[in-house]
Amino acid sequence: MSESPRTARPLAGIRVVDLSKILAGPYVGMTLADLGADVIKVEHPDGGDPTRQWGPPFQGEDATYYLATNRNKRSVTVDLKSEAGRDTVDRLLREADVVVENFRPGSSLQRLYDYRDLSERHPHLIVLHISAFGDHGPMRDEPGYDMVAQAAAGLMSLTGEPDGPPVKAGYAMGDLGAALFGAIGVLSALVERARTGLGQYLTTSLYETQLALHINWATGYFATGQTPHRLGSGHPNLVPYQAFPAADGYVVIAVGNDSLWTRLCGVLDRAALADDPRFRTNADRVTNRDDLVALIEDALAARTVAEWCAVLQEAGVPAAPIRDLHEVYTSPHTEALGIVSTVEHPTAGPIRQVGFPVNYHGRRPEVRTAPPLLGQHTDDVWEELHARSGE
Structure with missing residues (x-):
């Protein structure tokens, strides 16, 4: 500008x-x-x-x-x-x-x-x-x-x-x-x-x-009466949306809609998961969070954080490594x-x-x-x- x-x-x-x-x-x-x-x-x-x-x-x-x-x-x-x-x-x-x-x-x-x-x-x-x-x-x-x-x-x-x-x-x-x-x-x-x-x-x-x-945490509690609990890096309303272990560290993957979910399944070479009734919609994925997280962790285990970030970003799936402050403040960005x-x-x-x-x-x-x-x-x-x- x-x-x-x-x-x-x-x-x-x-x-x-x-x-x-x-x-x-x-x-x-x-x-x-x-x-x-x-x-x-x-x-x-x-x-x-x-x-x-x-x-x-x-x-x-x-x-x-x-x-x-x-x-x-x-x-x-x-x-x-x-x-x-x-x-x-x-x-x-x-x-x-x-x-x-x-x-x-x-x-x-x-x-x-x-x-x-x-x-x-x-x-x-x-x-x-x-x-x-x-x-x-x-x-x-x-x-x-x-x-x-x-x-x-x-x-x-x-x-x-x-x-x-x-x-x-x-x-x-x-x-x-x-x-x-x-x-x-x-x-x-x-x-x-x-x-x-x-x-x-x-x-x-x-x-x-x-x-x-509190935003969505509070409104979820008001609606259900259920007290929310710790989810680590997980999101209460979206899955998969958290840090996952790769071969040499952790990669954050953020799937905010069903289209991104389908893309992620393709990148992970797990295309069948997109049509699995347990995971077809975000609501399904939230309900079956533990099963899905275990499957994604298994798929990510063989490659490095940098490798996964490259292919995920190329496919348009939001992903990032977890940087420390030295990496942040020496970043070209x-x-x-x-x-x-x-x-x-x-x-x-x-x-x-x-x-x-x-x-x-x-x-x-x-x-x-x-x-x-x-x-x-x-x-x-x-x-x-x-x-x-x-x-």
Whole structure:
């Protein structure tokens, strides 16, 4: 696509005060920053965001965990509980559009920064509050990290092999789910504020967003009353749709319709299976899952993953090897997409970052600045505030 004169910064001119820490809130802040917002990360002077120390590995002074979710932001240090700190934050909020916070429900910080008080002074503010379990209900005040939410909200009951222990998802799906839905909430609230001039209070939680991501698992349960269980890499509603062992590793095969099933039977040299009454339709295949999986595993055993991927893809059957991250980030396809950027960090030197995954007229939002050092921009931000207020 030809280049557009527009830059990929649709949120330029929006200011965000990020009072959050760990993962969900900071990921929201980074998403808004990637899209061009001026995001000011407010941290406690004594250590700042705890993820700065969530290592090894470290690059420079900070853990790579922190570096993953805080680029394109500015860091200032403030004690949110002190009177001077509250006054400083209030001055920031006068010119802010959005606040992101994940204060524990009922905590002193949530009381100090209660939305009703904030909205009286700053009715334009959009405040996003992220918690573990939501603002209502018997679990409201319980503390929670990502894996606690994965357990409590059912994800771990669906992840892992049928005869093995429950397993958490490889990614922090509790935190990241809350972050993505939270960002959607902020963006929609900005659209509404453009019409009304008024901000609003948004709440989401790791628990609620995990329920939203249950999708077909939940609707299947609602329809049947049957509690779903772990299927390993298998799919509850499609067969064959999972990882299968080949001669030297595992190959993923994804058959999403009966036409693909017929093609797969031909590639496997098992054409008779396509007309077998046990497997003729997807519903038949789901019902007779175990028998079919055993037959496919037997057919795949003699050839390598690369050999199977080549013939399956040639036949138009979706298939892939299971790549590790080294293979992913040295892949020509990843390189061609241009999603990995290098940015200069004040103490770590050049660091690599995975960029924003949406392009705007062929342009990807750029990684403009490295994740900041603790308090790196305190003086700059305070000088800006003084200049605007005429002090």
